[in-house]
Amino acid sequence: MTGAAVVAVGRPVIVSPETQVVKLGESPKGVDLGDVPSAVEVQGKAAPPEQPVAAKPEVPAVQPIAEATARSASFTCSVDKNGQPLGIRVEYVRDKCIVLAVTSGLIPAWNNANPDKAVRPGDCISQVNGEAVSGAQAADKLAQSAGKVELLLERPQELRIPIQVGEVLGIKVSELLEGFGVEVTEVKQDGQIPSFNKDKQLAVRPSDRIVAVNGKQASSSELFEMVAASSCQELLVYTYS
Template sequence: SCCCVAGENKSDEVTIKKTPFGIQDEDGGATTMLTENALQPEEPADEPIGFKEVLTEGDSRSVMKKIEEEPEVSEPPEPTKVVVESPFEFVVNVRKDGAKLGFAVETLFADYCVARRVEPSSPLKNVKPYDRLVKVNGASAKASQLAKMVTESDQLELMFQRPAMKEIVLEKAGKKAGFRIEKTTPGAATMGLVIKGLEGGAASEMPSGTFKSMDRICAINGQEGTAGELLEMLAQDRVVLTLCSYSDVPE
């Protein structure tokens, strides 16, 4: 669901107010944007065939023989280290003056109105993909209603929740990953894989609280992708998950 498309920025007031968020033991989240046309991992280029000079048995003549090399087993790339932060809330005040916000959200899940895209011309420059819109002009509502309120009001006070982000190494050792993933409409632009719960497997053997309902797997081994592409990458035996996690919204 898209609140609007990018347009000329006529707003003359944009203020940011960051407020501490006091929920304990909640972290996770990512601020990178998922696109349907995410880049695929490049296939490694074929290495040139090598040769070495050897002496033949009983002869001083040297000949060139092909070097037969064992193929290298590729390992998942080491991810860029991410600073783990607790989720926090911040407020953006903006007056549209009839202009478009250039701001799109995902409203597939009732309690999660999640930013999908912020255009460069948008006055919401401090908002990033995966930020969660939690209140509009002080009012809480379901995701679709929040999106509607943004389009209908000219003077806006928008409260967002910035999720935390953590990277988790999952060693499956031949077991299944063990995630129950929320099903979405085929072709829907879901932001990552949304975890519904655990059902045994490697994930359930991780320390308690590592994964919780509505956490999102937004990248695997540093690669983003569609839900289908992420599921394919999850089949690898060792994966580094970039996990996006939100906290409960205060009243």
């Protein structure tokens, strides 16, 4: 394995208890999967065990597809805040603000009334009240909003990618501290994922998320270990525009 790196981070910061906006910061661990790893290592040493956390992020049940021909669909969710909690927990890393969990409040009520436009973990918030936002901007807008709140969300497309054991993946991934899935931070020129991407309208890109390995969904730290293991045979990827 080459290019493993570690970035020290603190615990997530709650920007606003009411909206439950979670700041994740940078990834605590990154691994370069340009080579076939036998174990996850950090700066030449075995990675330290994860510290226990109070709760793990919700990972939704998914119905993966082998290949898709269209980019992700967008939809609008509109609620009147009026002093009530939105009822979602989000993460923001770089340019993405992604729904981490749906809790209790206005958006769960919206989901019940609008099942075809239900907000789900993995959805990406791209506009708040008609204003294009990304990453921390979206989280700040959610924390500061009052009255009517209109969200434009992107539903990710799902890719199930078969992996040949023993051959390089050709991507770099990072664990997200209590985040949603494992983030793809780089797609290289050579490897199984770059080969999968060729001549496809829907392809794996940086900022996409690996949400299951070998059919198993788990926390970010667990998925990170599974992606890096030599027994990885299938990836389920959420891909965004």
